[in-house]
Every structure is written in structure tokens, then in C-alpha cells.
Amino acid sequence: MAKVRAAVVGAAGYAGAEAVRILCAHPGFELTCITSTGDAGKRMSELYPALLGICDLEFQPHDAAAVAAQADVAFLAVPHTASLAMTPQLVEAGVQVVDLSADYRIADAQVYEAWYGAAHTSPELLAQAVYALPEVAREQIAAKPPVISCPGCYPTASALACLPLAEAGLLGEGPVVIAALSGVSGAGRKASAKTHFCNADESVGLYGLPHRHTPEIAQTLSRGAGRPVEVLFTPHLVPMVRGLLATAYLPLAKPLSDEEAQALYAARYEGEPFVTALPLGMMPQTAWVEGSNRAQVGVKVAPGGAMLIASCAIDNLVKGAAGQAVQAANIAFGFDEAAGLDGSCPVV
Amino acid sequence: MAKVRAAVVGAAGYAGAEAVRILCAHPGFELTCITSTGDAGKRMSELYPALLGICDLEFQPHDAAAVAAQADVAFLAVPHTASLAMTPQLVEAGVQVVDLSADYRIADAQVYEAWYGAAHTSPELLAQAVYALPEVAREQIAAKPPVISCPGCYPTASALACLPLAEAGLLGEGPVVIAALSGVSGAGRKASAKTHFCNADESVGLYGLPHRHTPEIAQTLSRGAGRPVEVLFTPHLVPMVRGLLATAYLPLAKPLSDEEAQALYAARYEGEPFVTALPLGMMPQTAWVEGSNRAQVGVKVAPGGAMLIASCAIDNLVKGAAGQAVQAANIAFGFDEAAGLDGSCPVV
């Protein structure tokens, strides 16, 4: 069977490069085109010598028509607002868009504008876009909406930590506090004071308050709970390359035992190919999912019984970005949901 | 003027070794005695080659009479419950005890027993002990109580992040959530799976739930607020040697602007030799206080205005342990509060 031709738009950044890595070994997609306006003319392996002999494609400058001529599906790993401009052209040209940016995640264009500081210029596509967290939107993704909008890294881990409780109607009143920790690759490939080894190593701190992922997380939890949920989200940068942990402090609508909480999560994620509810007594470590599309979630009722602590670990570049995008594309194109994503990750 | 003779009991562990490092350069104390039952006979510099030529003292097995013969003050850097046994003997022998363990921190012996799993065997000394956070107990420390009980690392950072709001009567109803991050030295010198480089590096996760520092934090915040405060405390281990960050999510009793919040913290810490309220827009990084006794606190009102985010960075082994102990001892013995602690730390 002919493979589905795939392009990665914005392939020079970390999420794009990770999409390239995954697609190169995918049984159903064939990577035919990579774009990067800033690095046009260079080869992928010049920027990422780990891909020497694996992907030596040349970056093309972005052009919707050229992408459409080469690809059936385009993974957009571009900064927010850049996708706003590119997506309508690609959709028009008949390309299935899988968007890793924030541009089609927030259903309410006004909320988008308030947090991202830019008007939403394609409200029609926004209305048709699907927020593609496979664990909640599998059928909608399978229906191949014009824009498959992939969740952000923090929202993915936050959602997986909170949704079982919210969906079960067990989330109590009051704000959901989420303390998240991300490796430095989350800050992108651009060299800056923040990403300088001597600043990032051996140090931790909060950053980016209030963070733009807040409304996206609130949207997901509100949908899950069936009522507005207030979210207080704070990200910390920690000295590691990959990995993201979101620890949520969830008010309980009624007391739960540890066992009940774990059973709730285990039942919710049973059969999910990429999400594991850990047994009681285990809390996830980001290293346990590094390099893979898997998520691990651990729960513990707080002393006193009024709150649940739920912690979720993912690889920010895989389940938090490129891997989840491929997972959604697998669903949309009818491949096994785990196709190209079943590799195990380093065990140490 | 003759120096005050000092002993470090339990000098082989990280907190003890840090006390040794500080005391070796102290203008008022003279380190005369180090003990470690497990390493008796070895030299300090065998265990810590960084101290070659700086401290080549030999570890003695612990013996209260021997310590009393050699020292006026003893810094106890021993595991909890070990201090319970040693402290009464040292006090009896006329030694000023500065205890870094948890044994005299919790005023309510029943709470201690519930969390530490051991009966409190010296309730009389417990009643006289001072919880020696200098920023709240300067005068009580100066009165030289028999036991100067030094706060734990997490409780120190948590207290400095929360107290200005609590003391001002601005802490609202509901639990105070504290998400804390610690470097691996907080887990101690013992080699274990948890502290193995290959497990600790490039990974983060929650651990030790519920954590024993919870009641200590609740005690401090309750004293500050003048009413019982519920605390939900969760520690994460992060891949760095030193440094501790406590981020607190504080319900506000009434709305505050960012400016008001910052001004409150700045006023509270004005004149404090070791605590800095950062200007608005800055949040602390642990690297900025690494190796020093300083603490930095940053604040930000959460979107919506119902909660305050307050984040405090310390070096877990200095302000979180040995440095704070020396700070308290400086107060007790009438030295400049910053004596021996004024060294700046590496800027990168």
C-alpha cells in the first residue's frame, strides 16, 4: 500500500525535529518534505547530527502550494500566530493539517486573543478544528476534521492528571492548582540567556506567569467536568533536557480513599495504548517515559481527605508534542494508533 | 577574645559537613570536635576531599561527656530520634545544643509521634526549646534556650514564602498548597537507588507523600496567622545537587494587586540580613542563592485575584540547614548575625 506522504512545516525546531525522527521510522507515513524558512537550503542532519543517515532531507522555505504538491498531511510545528496564516492555505490546497501550535486549541477566539495578543483570523476553521487529545476525542479525530489541533505539552499532562476525577463528577469546588515542571527543551531551540547551560543547569525557578497554557487547561477541565473549572497553573523550569511533570491538587467533591482514587484512574485509562495509571505507592518519574509517547499518572489522597494529588509524567516533545500529533494522525488516517510510536525508550 | 568552642555531632552527613565548612571560616567559633560513629577514626578530608587542608580533624565516636569536654556549643546534624537521645545528655553536661534534627521542632509531642513514629522522650526540653527561624524568633534565640531547634529545609523556604501574608492577616480560607522542589543533597549522603546518578539525573518526580515536614510547616503558618492553617505540602526531587524552591499557592482574604503584595513582602523583609523580597517581575532561581545563607522570595497575584503565588529559593544545606544553625548560634552567642555567613556564592 502506498504510504501517506507527510510534510513537517517548521522542522528545524525541537518539536518539528522530533516529528521528523518519528516519521522517518513510521510504517504508514513517508516523510517527503521539511520546511524551515530560516534554515532553507541546509540539511536536517546539519542541524541535528543525530539524524545523519536517517534524515538528510533539505529544508525548503515554507510555501503552501509546494507543500501541497508533495504531501497529503502537514504537521505544523511553528510558533503561535504563524499557523494562523499557514493553515487556511494548506486546508484550501487539500492538505490535512495537524497543527502543533496553539492557534486552533482555544475554542473561544476572544480568549485566544486575550492570552496570545493576536486576533484570530480564521474563525471558520477554528469552529471546525478538533482539540485532538486522543484520550477524549478519538472519534472526532477519526472523522478527519480540516484542522487536527494538538494539545500543548503542559495541557496534555494536566488533562491526563485531572480528567478522570473531573469526568466522574468528583471534582469539588475551588481552584485546581497545578504545579508543573518542564525540561529545557520546552523552551525551544533558540539560544538565549534562559536556555544557556550555565543558567539552566543546577537551578530551578518559576517562569512565565501567568502562563498561556492556563486557558487551554481550564477549557479541557471544564469540558471534562461539565462546568467551569478555575485553574491556577504555574510552570517551573528544571535542569533536564526532556520531560514534563504536572502535579495537580484537586478538591474532592466527596471523600475518596487512596484505593478508590487509584481504581477510578485505572478504570479510566484501561485499554489506553499510551496512558498508565500507576499502582498505589508509585508516583511517576519523567525518566520512565522519556523518549516515548507514554504517560504515567499516579494519585494519592492528601492528609485530611479533602484533596487529591495527581501527578502525570510525559516526554514534552513526544506525548507533549510530536508523538501525540502522530498518534492523532494515525487515528485520522486509519493506522494502528500506536504505529511508529511503539518503540521503547531508554531504561536508564 | 577567646573563640567559642564548637562541635559538630554527626559531621559525616551533608548538613554536618556543611556546618564544618562554615565553622572553619567563622571568626567567633572554633571547631574543636567532630563526631561520626560510623566513620570514627577517619579524617573529615577523607570523606570530603574538598576540605583537604581546611579541615583534617578526625571523626570521634559520639560521647556526650567527650563533646562537653571539648566544646561550648554542639551542632547536632543527626537523624531524627538520634537527637532525642543525645540532647538531654549534652544539655545536662552544660553544652548549648543547636539541633538540626526534627526532634524539637514540633511543639505538640503527639503530633511528633504521629509523624515520626517514635515517642518523644524529653518533653521537658521540648517545652523549653525554641523553634529557631531567626526571622520570627530572634529574641527568643538570643535568650539562649537550652535547645535551639533549627527549622527543616522545606519548612524554612515555605515559611519565608508564606509568613508575610499570614502575619498580615491576609491569608484567606482554604488549604495552602505548597509545591516544593529539592536538589538531591536533600536526600542525604547515603548511596541508594534514589540517589544513584542514573536514577536522579534527567528526571523529576514527587516523593515521600505525605511528607513529615507537613506538620512543621502547618505549625509555623498557624502561629503566623494566629489560627489553624491547613497545609498541603508536596516535595519533588529534581536533578541538581543543591537548592530548594518552595512555591506556595495562598488564598487571599481580600484582593491584592501585585504591587501591594510585593510591598507587603518588601516591608516584612526590610533589614533582614538574609532574606530578599524580589522586585515585581522577578521570581527566584535556586542558583542565585546556592552556597549562601540567603533566601529570595518572589510574589505574583494569580489571574482572577483570589490567590497569591509566592516562591522562595534557598540553598537546602545552608539556609535550609547548617547556615541557619550558625545564624541562630550567632544570635545566641552575641556575634554579628551574619558572622561567617557573609561569603558570596558563585555567580554562575
Next chain:
Amino acid sequence: MAKVRAAVVGAAGYAGAEAVRILCAHPGFELTCITSTGDAGKRMSELYPALLGICDLEFQPHDAAAVAAQADVAFLAVPHTASLAMTPQLVEAGVQVVDLSADYRIADAQVYEAWYGAAHTSPELLAQAVYALPEVAREQIAAKPPVISCPGCYPTASALACLPLAEAGLLGEGPVVIAALSGVSGAGRKASAKTHFCNADESVGLYGLPHRHTPEIAQTLSRGAGRPVEVLFTPHLVPMVRGLLATAYLPLAKPLSDEEAQALYAARYEGEPFVTALPLGMMPQTAWVEGSNRAQVGVKVAPGGAMLIASCAIDNLVKGAAGQAVQAANIAFGFDEAAGLDGSCPVV
């Protein structure tokens, strides 16, 4: 076609666990049995939660007959001297042995005894064992000798850095100095002062002089050069989990230009599935091969022209251990040499 049944003996250690990880995704081998005397009864995923759902086999205590009943091939990831005892029994029982230990690497039993402090107890098998560096012994491996003896991590990188020059008769007189750097996983899974995060992080140093890999490296270079080559090998421990770099300083028999040196290496490794001679101007980084079975080699003639600098990067647990063992087993069992080893590694 039925898969070849495989056992990993000593699967609880890092090299063994890496073999497990690779074999679980291998198209031709089926992992049927894992042993660990110390962890018998536990599940693989208890020790390595990254393998939850991927390998949940239970460790068996080692028993040659039991292994033989379950497996056609056994990968021995046990400490040196342990293999000496196990290998003859397994061979006797008809199991193909792929030995990752040092026990069958040194052809001269006296040299083995001098460096490893133990008599060699199976000289007959030693005489039949093949030193299984696929890049030099492909045909011998394909002949399925009773013991396929896999090179050590340092010797693999050192050999790949030096062999093209030695084989071309261009290695001059004088010792070959090799300065090598290894990540901490090279020190094994055992928790010790050396592997404690607080000792290994943010520090580098030499260790283990003289190192036992010295005679193995000398044997390989001497075979390549066709005359005895003296080797001065020194390993450094560096603060990373995986990765190994060997930089060799090679006396030149006659002057070479950079271009000639690079061309020599490129020609030698052309067609090799796992070894890449980097273009001039590039030197390898261990991150570029992390998690993969690939090796990268860069060369540069030293100022003055009398010496060649050749640097090789590998992942110590893959090309330096488990990956290379599977590569050799692929050859022996007639699979594609890259079967199960073609996954790309994380690009950041």
C-alpha cells in the same frame, strides 16, 4: 517463521536491561527468560518502571538447564568471572552464548589472569571464542562459534577510532594514548559513593588506573596493525547517564593531510551499518548517538603533522554493550545485521 528464543542472564543490571529493551522490540528474537539471582521473583518493570507494559517478565534465579529449556541463545550480562562459570554449562546444554562480560575477550589466558585476578577456567572455549567486533569479525561471527565474546565499551570506541589507521599500516612508533570519557551508567546499577548523584554531578575525574580494558584495546590494535601496539588508556567519569567518547592520539608512520586521514576513515567505514566517519571539521558528540547502536568517528591531524587525533562516540550501553551483542547475534542467526537496532535516537 518461529522466532529464536532468547534469554538475558543478569538482566537486572544496566547492560542486561538494555538487552531486554532491545530484544522486546526485535523482529527475530523472542525474549522468553530473564535471570537475576539477586532479584529473583521481582518483575523487570519493578526495577525499571520504564518497561511497564513492555516487559513484565519475572526474574528467575540463574540455572543453566532452565535457561537451556527456554532459550536458544543466551545473552550473558554478568560480571567478569561469573561468565567463566556459566558459559561452559550453557554451551554444553546447547545454548548459543553471547557473552557481554570480559571473560572470553582476551585470547591469552595469562594476560586475563594478570588483569582480572582470576584463573581462566575454560581455556578450550576461550580458544574457540570469537572477539565479536562486527566491523572486523563479521565472518567469524557468522560461523556461530560456541562463544560470541562481545567487546567492552571502551575497547569498542577505542578500536573504531584507531583501526583504520592501524590496518592501513600508518600507525607509527610509540604508545597510543587514549583518553576516554564515560557516562555514569558505565559504573553499573549498584548504588555507591561513586555513583551518588552528589558526587558524580558537576564533576569529572580519572578513575580506575590502570584500567582493565587496557590489554583488550592493545590486543585489538595489535591485531589490526599486525604488530604489538602499546596502549596508554585512561578513563574519566563525566556527569551524564549514557555516552562514551574515546579520543586517541595516534603516532603517524608518515605525514597525512586532514583530507587523507578523513578519506581513509570514510573508505574503511563505507557500507558499515553502524559506523559513520564524520566529514572534516566535525568531531562527534556522544548525544548524537545516544540510545542508538551507532558510532561516529572524527579525525584531525595534530599541528606539526606527527600525530592523528581520532575521536569516537558511542552509547556505552548500546554499541558498547547490549546493542553490539544483538548486532553480533543478528549476524550469527542470519538476521539483517540491523534488525531491532534501527530505531533512531532522540535528537535532543
Next chain:
Amino acid sequence: MAKVRAAVVGAAGYAGAEAVRILCAHPGFELTCITSTGDAGKRMSELYPALLGICDLEFQPHDAAAVAAQADVAFLAVPHTASLAMTPQLVEAGVQVVDLSADYRIADAQVYEAWYGAAHTSPELLAQAVYALPEVAREQIAAKPPVISCPGCYPTASALACLPLAEAGLLGEGPVVIAALSGVSGAGRKASAKTHFCNADESVGLYGLPHRHTPEIAQTLSRGAGRPVEVLFTPHLVPMVRGLLATAYLPLAKPLSDEEAQALYAARYEGEPFVTALPLGMMPQTAWVEGSNRAQVGVKVAPGGAMLIASCAIDNLVKGAAGQAVQAANIAFGFDEAAGLDGSCPVV
């Protein structure tokens, strides 16, 4: 006694900032002026929040007359060739120059030009400059030459590793190979792909071949040996902030035992305030000298007895830059050689 007024020129970089940190706590120097053309108008503590409350001076644009009006001594922490322009003006204006750049290190202007690609424009001052490695040039430094030219980081560690053997006439024929490892702060404060956390972390590699420090090292060893010594120097970048290790492979002119080698080094460094010859069996770790001006040297005769392995650890920013500059200035201005440099460093 009035303090000696000091300026740090180029104070925004890492070496300059480290000089600032040291001078702020120095008993004899008073830091009066910091310059940085690129950051003029900002405060030191804006760039380095670790110095909040310790140094809040404002960066001035560089101007020789202004520096001369404010300072008796200027520490120049500027890129090579920048010092060439600044130094003559400062000397002219009566300022004692302590130069941390490479511009006055190489006595032969032609060698300088060949390696640094710039003509040497102040040969008269070059002729008067003293290469200020205190362990070999204490008296010349005390004579207050117009330019005190401080050794580079790699040359300092290399010299301390090799000089005892070279000075004793025991260095044999053949090149001295030096494999060095540096933390990322050695690459400077500029954000670049090389210093991006995601590239530098969890990876090692060679860089910068041939490296400009080669002729400086050769000059020092040749002076020590009293004859030309050929040096093959290769630096590796390793994932840590600070620390530098130079391991030298030294041909022996005659066989030495381990004990003889160690005794030679111990005798050479006896009484040196900052250099320690480690006992046999110990090799230095960079963490053991981190944050301090100390150097540790370990030696081991290679198997066969023809070569000596000597390894030296320093903190690249202290003994390798700012600390050594202050050490030299202490000598020149008649202070205790260890003034301001006696602080111990973190023990973990």
C-alpha cells in the same frame, strides 16, 4: 589603611563577574568601577541576581581615563585583541594592569599573530609583561611589571600537572599529550548553539582543534624544561557549569616509581598556598576545588613505566581566571597571597 581601588573591565562576562564576586569580599581591594560597553547602564545584579545586595554597581562604558580616575588597578576580563587596545592606555594613565586575556601571554609576537590572527600592536609592553603563574613567577609579579598577564584556564591546569616533572629534568623525548575537560562556563556568557542546555547537557565532545592555548602551554613547559617541548593539546566540553581537568601523558626521561613521582610533586608544591599534590591512589575531581582558588594534582606511572599520567583539577573561573588574577594582584600589592581567596568551597 586605605584600600587599593580596583576596576573590573569587561565585568559582564563570567571571568569578570567572578572577579567582581571575589573583590567584593576582599580585605585589601575596594571595587570602585565596573565596565561593560554592551551592558552600560545596567546594574551588575541585573545580570547576576546572585549578587543582589552584594554588588549593585552600574556598568560604565569602557574609558581608560575614567577607569584611571577611579582605580589603581584594573582587571581586564575582555576578549583577546580587546586588551591590546586598552592596556597601553591604562598603563599610560598609571593604572596597574592585570590582564586576564591572551594578549600578553605569548612572548613571541609572531606566534601570537599566527594563532590569534591579529598583529601584536604593543610589543614594548609585551616585552615587559610577566606571565603571572604565581607558582613560577612570584618574584617577578612582586616587582609590579606594567602588565601582569594571567595564564589561561587550560594552561594553568596543564602547567601545574606538568611542571614538576619538566623542571626536574625528567621529561623525556616525544610529545606531551594533554587531554583536557572543561565545564561550559569556559565557553563564556554568550548564548549560542554550543552553550544551549539541550546541546551541552548529557553529551561530551572535542572542540576547537587546534586550540589556541596550545602555544601558551608549550611556552610554559619549554621554559620549565629548559628546552623546546612539543605539546598536543585537546579540549573536551563536558556537561557541568564549572571545573577544568587537564590530564597530561608525560614521557619519562628515566623510570620512576609511583612513590618517586608523588614525592617529586609533593616537594614541588610544598608550601604553595593553593596547590595540593594528592597522595598516591587519589586522582583529583573538579568538584573538590569548585568555587575555590585551589588546584589538586594527582600522579600515576603508566603500566610499563615509560610515561607519567598527571591530572590537575581547578575551577576554570577561579584558579583558571579571576582567582589567579587576584592572587597575582595580592602579590603585586603586598597583600597576603591568599587574601580574599581563602573561602572554602561547597563540599557537595
